[in-house]
Amino acid sequence: MRKTKSLINNLDWPLFIGFISLIVFGLITIYSVAFNEEFPNIFSFSEKYGKQIMWIGIALFMGIMVFLIDSDIYKKYAFPIYLATLSLLVIVLFMPPINGARAWLGVGSMGIQPAEFAKISTALLLSKYVSSLNMRALSPTNVLLALLILLVPMVLILLQPDAGTFVVFTAFFFVLYREGLTFDPFLLKFVNLIPKVRFKQTWLGSHFIPILFVFVFLSIITLLFGERNIPLIPGLKLYGSVGIISTLFVLGAIATFFVQRFGLKRAKSKAQLIIILCFILGSAVSLTVEKSFGSLAQHQKDRIELFLGLKEDPNGKDYNRNRAMAAVGSGGLLGKGYKNASVSSVRTNHVPESETDFIFCPFAEEWGFIGSFSLVTVYIFIIVRILIVAERQRSQFNRIYAYSVGMFFFYHFAVNLGMNIGFAPVIGIPLPFFSYGGSSMLSFSIMVFILLKLDSQRRHVLR
Template identity: 40%
Template sequence: MRKQKSIFENIDWLLVGLYIVFVLMGWLNIYAAVYNEEHRNIFDMSQNYGRQMLWIGTSLVIGLAILVIDGKFYAAFSYPTYLVVMLILLVVLVIARDVQGARSWIEIGNFKLQPSEFAKFATNMALAKYLSSLGIRMEDMKTKITAGLIILFPMTLVLLQNDTGSALVFISFIFVLYREGLSQNVLIFGFFAGVLFILALMVPNTILLGVIGGLGLLAYFLLRKTRKNLMAILAITALSAGVVFSVDYAFHKILQPHQRERIEVLLGKRSDPKGAGYNVNQSLIAIGSGGLSGKGFLQGTQTKYDFVPEQSTDFIFCTVGEEWGFIGTSVVILLFLALLYRIVFIAERQRSQYTRIYAYGVASIIFFHLMINVGMAIGLAPVIGIPLPFFSYGGSSLWGFTVLLFVLIKLDSYRMYILR
């Protein structure tokens, strides 16, 4: 093992470049979203865009710091980091005040931090550390359970903070487990469970159960009647029926009223453009009115004049859509796709299993955020408040993603030297 000659040696500049592009685009769009005549200065600290500049500046410092620290540190300190963050999450649960229904903020004077943004990073580290340990095989039940616990513990804590959106992000680690050998059946079953969930809400249960039973019988007659097939048919039918039954319970007992409403709006069961459907409706209007090439920088009216709520945070994509049009939105989405491809490419070129798992974790988290955030803005996902990575206004979120990405960049820069 030898020392790096420079901290910038082997840095993946493409990743850094994408990061800079995203952050700057985000900043300009935050400026456009809350721009008003009284505060024209993009550095005005009383406005979100001014403060975002501060977050960007500090993020760059954090990024640089991460690059300076010896790469061995991250793998080594995975578990301690995880433990510390979990501890903070617990503390937050006790001391945090209610902010719009969620208890997820730590306040130190004027400074507010959302630890759940860092929980994703810490969990990713711990998961990578665990799965890359010697003698760990995905096939083992023990591995599955331990990995599951590593993910579910922070997820539960965040859920208890009433921050459903951030909690759901932990589901994305299923991609990591799949990459590391978890059966594809999990993905397939997950997909069908999702479809069933939606169907259960749309179609009366009796009909749905009838169809499931019918499909089971059809499979029974069509497939060869081996013992294995019979077992599979029976298991799948029973599981499907179980999902259908549990959906009703989950939907009415576990979900909160506003969450139920949002899902109903999404499924078209409820039309309420002034109430529960207001956000989505206004968001669609803002994006839809952008047309092919958009209204132009600072020319958007829907976001600027507050028709779209949370226009600088969760609904920042509306500003992109309104002012830059379809050209703008497709460029942003394709850039994200490029980022994801690059991260997966980086993952696959690692000799270090830790780095590979970590990289997949990063890709999964970013993908999940993109899917939910953009999906909700264009009416394809329920309204779940999670930020668009690098774009949305907010210090915790930007810091969180910066740490996530720059640790990957640092780990990747060691790809030539070591095998961990």
């Protein structure tokens, strides 16, 4: 009795309400998209909305189970759980492929994707390992071991192949960055080889991860909006690097204005320098990527374009991305109204996978900018809230795990929405708690309920 009461008192309600609202809006959207006039009842289990309700029920049940289990076992059994999911990842490679990937375990529609659960087990083991390290005296071996924990499941997932989940695993690099576990030890080894140099840390090594991600992001945007494709700003017909550089210039000018107007006096010149450096670096990256892409051989270009979803498929149809963007863009300010999605409903089927990976399309089409603004806000709120929850943990294990969950959310959100608005290549990963699908619903629920459970017991943990 006391235990239940403490759970209710200690549960992070903002986060819980955030998740519930995502689930509800997801269900409402699935009901609209997959609506079948013959089975108008939302509880029709033959239809996707009925099935989603079933999955929500199962997910809640799993959540209660998670709450009932003592949270200590996650740390205690992190390694066995990790090994178990690894073996599942190996077994799945011998299953018959569905849609060209050996990703599913089980029969028919009731299958599960081990890769989804590998995210949780990897997060647990990484948390356990990193929290055991002495952060003040990191050795390259520590970094290598941490990377090994990530790379084994990543390689197995790539063999399926499941590019989406593979990309999501790179979210762990942000976690490592937060914990100070970066490539700095390697870089220092080289830097300190120079005579009379004795650095404790390098700026590039410490911030290698975020810098790398900005580079990757800029490169992808440059190629996605490259020439003979969609212009970055349609009215201005700015393509590729020219578009990026002019956008960066405008952003830089705005940032400069704010720094000069509101910045602290002593920080002004430093901030200005950083802005200029960012602009030059960004432009350089964008130009380099474009030039080097241009100098590639045709078959290499083809491969990259295929990955980015830029290549026309043999049927001569348009890109998924183009269709998805048309659906999102046609929503306008207020949207077309509930159940009025004309481009992305399953009945018209212009946007494939519009109830799973492209579910943002019908949502944005029906609810317009008001809806998409709200949804982005809710996601950003949830992600930031998870990071705030993470930071208030006393145990490093809890914090690392919470960071992993937060970054997964961020990745799924950023990539999934990004492909709907043309900012990311078409990689099939679902929108958490929103997309139709059992595996994603279950794995995210378990992941989140473990987080909520750990958080509710944060005071029990002694420093």
